[in-house]
Amino acid sequence: MAQFLDMLGGIAAAAKPEYLLYALIGALLGTLVGVLPGLGPASAVAILFPLTAVLPPTGAIIALAGIWYGAMYGGSTTAILLNIPGEVSSVTTAIDGYQMTRQGRAGPALAMAAITSFLAGTVGVVLLSFAGPAIATAALRFGPPEYLALTVLSLTAVISLAGPKLGRGIVMALAGLLLAGVGFDPISSAQRLVFDVPQLLGGFDAVAIMIGLFGISEVLSSVGAGLAKIYSGRLGRLWPRRDDFVRGGKAGIRGTAVGFALGLLPGMQASVASFLSYDVEKRVAKRPERFGKGAIEGVAGPEAANNAAAMAGFIPMLSLGIPTSATTALLLAALVVYGFQAGPLLFTQHADFTWTVIGSMYIGNLMLLVLNLPLVGLWARVARIPYRVMGPVILVICVIGAYAIRGQMFDVWVALAFGVFGVALKHFGWPTIPFVLGLVLGPLLERGLRQSLSISAGDWSIFVTRPISATVLALAAATTAVTVLWRRRLSRKGITALEE
Amino acid sequence: MRVTVTRTLNRPSRAGWAVLAAAWLVGVVVVTDSVRAARATDDPSAVDGHIYLVVVAAALVVMLTLSVLLEGAGRGPVEGDRTGPAPVLTGAALVGLVAGYAICFSTIGFLLPTAVFVAVAARLIGPMPWWLCAVFGVVAAVATRLVFVDGAGMVLPRGVLGW
Incomplete structure (x- = not known):
């Protein structure tokens, strides 16, 4: 009951005109960037982060959350209309959505995508409202060993799911952990790897690195890209038929369940949820041969799944301070920039802030539904703007953004260096997400490890003698074992995980 | 048909050698700096911090070396890379x-x-x-x-x- 009242209070607080404006601007800007090919939610949040720097902290986080779900929505619009998924989780939407467009049924596809996204997002926020505080309350009893175990679980899960080669995921996570160690030691405040460079005393700024990895590198990777052939037919009537509602609605419910359950797991990105949801829809369909030819379930299920997964990702991020994806890692870094420490105390020490942000998510999802359907034509035109126009502007925003975080040119150079690094990683097929999570989780992991060993006077058994820590570590080991076995099975079949 | 998968050591490509050289250089720099800083302090907690970094760096170098030797530096598709690299x-x-x-x-x-x-x-x-x-x-x-x-x-x- 108390949570219900908190939730209502959050919605009321988020309904203040200035917060409505921030949510609206965030959702629209997020959609604007999300429709651009290759730029997904993480890129949108990284690129648009500087614009939020001048807002009050609560407004900034509301705008960043709006940017996130706006970008997710934008990706599906261009997937359906242009067969250009704005981000990976929209790839499945493009399969049947674009076929519906070719059949003159773009309107129902877009409407169903928007409706199921809204419903899944709303269900996700409701569950976040109840599960978040409950988990946070339980986590108040966590000590350093439990936090270390959660960090290990998060990293192992991300590494396992990062790509076809396990070794590369481990290497990238270790590289992130090493980079996170630069600057002041989190326990003793000794300087490490500073080399008399004053800008390194505070360590590398995670946001500047992510602007490079997700903003600059995306532009550098896309400059040679041409747009695919664009279908310019009619949208058809917007409102879905009765049977579209029935079939799409059921798929949406299944997608929400799949997406939310998977979204709670570290490393399980929204894209994985949408792929699995598409698979579920094919399996439960009476006529699976309709898939790939314009089945509305192929649009509704994955769209619901990726939105529910995105919302579920907020639960571990807000209540435990553990990010599950690159975007939540970026939001976690943003919280730190604005003076908040995500974790169990967020719901008690900054309750007003937390509930206002959650309340804004209800409103933001509704805004997307109401505003974006009439703007579909505009988003389709934005997606057709060539990179020679968008690319330089995005690069300027990235440079300004990197500078604005701490007012240092050093961060601009860091962003540029990591932009080049990101291109190299992409070119050689090395995953970036374990690196980002290693970078963000590094201080938490180190603090958990060293404080635990300090409590136990150097006895490593502390991690397996405390029940929660032991359970979570066992889960991490099981995740790794299952992944290794799964990869071995796929290898025997002669296929890689990515192909699968 | 059953496909047998065997693992053999690859001779790294030029990119692989460059990555390995860079990683070993980073490893040497981390170890050198950490040893120097650890010798200069009396605070055991600070020493622990330097040891932690050395362990992470060592793990990174070992894993990267194994990864490059077993898998090569690689060139493969990754998420979001639909359009290919720019010229x-x-x-x-x-x-x-x-x-x-x-x-x-x-x-x-x-x-x-x-x-x-x-x-x-x-x-x-x-x-x-x-x-x-x-x-x-x-x-x-x-x-x-x-x-x-x-x-x-x-x-x-x-x-x-x-x-």
């Missing part, structure tokens, strides 16, 4: 251009370098007449200044021109 020369020129822009942006000021950068970058990325690039550069510079500096109140380097 190398254009990409390299663009990186140089951004670097030049960053230097000018902090020394000259915002407007002029931004206009020139946007115009040249637009021309570099795709076919566009020079006059249109110039107009686009000026419009983009003024618009971003209006949004970020005048609208959002962001403080950017003033440079010698002061604008």
Whole structure:
């Protein structure tokens, strides 16, 4: 009951005109960037982060959350209309959505995508409202060993799911952990790897690195890209038929369940949820041969799944301070920039802030539904703007953004260096997400490890003698074992995980 | 049909050797700096911090070496890479251009370098007449200044021109 009242209070607080404006601007800007090919939610949040720097902290986080779900929505619009998924989780939407467009049924596809996204997002926020505080309350009893175990679980899960080669995921996570160690030691405040460079005393700024990895590198990777052939037919009537509602609605419910359950797991990105949801829809369909030819379930299920997964990702991020994806890692870094420490105390020490942000998510999802359907034509035109126009502007925003975080040119150079690094990683097929999570989780992991060993006077058994820590570590080991076995099975079949 | 998978050591490519050399260099730098700092302090907690970094660096070097030897430095598709990499020369020129822009942006000021950068970058990325690039550069510079500096109140380097 108390949570219900908190939730209502959050919605009321988020309904203040200035917060409505921030949510609206965030959702629209997020959609604007999300429709651009290759730029997904993480890129949108990284690129648009500087614009939020001048807002009050609560407004900034509301705008960043709006940017996130706006970008997710934008990706599906261009997937359906242009067969250009704005981000990976929209790839499945493009399969049947674009076929519906070719059949003159773009309107129902877009409407169903928007409706199921809204419903899944709303269900996700409701569950976040109840599960978040409950988990946070339980986590108040966590000590350093439990936090270390959660960090290990998060990293192992991300590494396992990062790509076809396990070794590369481990290497990238270790590289992130090493980079996170630069600057002041989190326990003793000794300087490490500073080399008399004053800008390194505070360590590398995670946001500047992510602007490079997700903003600059995306532009550098896309400059040679041409747009695919664009279908310019009619949208058809917007409102879905009765049977579209029935079939799409059921798929949406299944997608929400799949997406939310998977979204709670570290490393399980929204894209994985949408792929699995598409698979579920094919399996439960009476006529699976309709898939790939314009089945509305192929649009509704994955769209619901990726939105529910995105919302579920907020639960571990807000209540435990553990990010599950690159975007939540970026939001976690943003919280730190604005003076908040995500974790169990967020719901008690900054309750007003937390509930206002959650309340804004209800409103933001509704805004997307109401505003974006009439703007579909505009988003389709934005997606057709060539990179020679968008690319330089995005690069300027990235440079300004990197500078604005701490007012240092050093961060601009860091962003540029990591932009080049990101291109190299992409070119050689090395995953970036374990690196980002290693970078963000590094201080938490180190603090958990060293404080635990300090409590136990150097006895490593502390991690397996405390029940929660032991359970979570066992889960991490099981995740790794299952992944290794799964990869071995796929290898025997002669296929890689990515192909699968 | 049953496919048997065997693991053999690969001879690294030039990229692989470069990655390995860079990783070992990083490892040596981390160990050297950490040992020096650990010797200079009496605080056991600080020593633990240096040991932690050495362990992470060692694990990184070992895993990277194994990864490159077993899997190669690689070239493979990754998420979001639907369109393929940009032509190398254009990409390299663009990186140089951004670097030049960053230097000018902090020394000259915002407007002029931004206009020139946007115009040249637009021309570099795709076919566009020079006059249109110039107009686009000026419009983009003024618009971003209006949004970020005048609208959002962001403080950017003033440079010698002061604008």
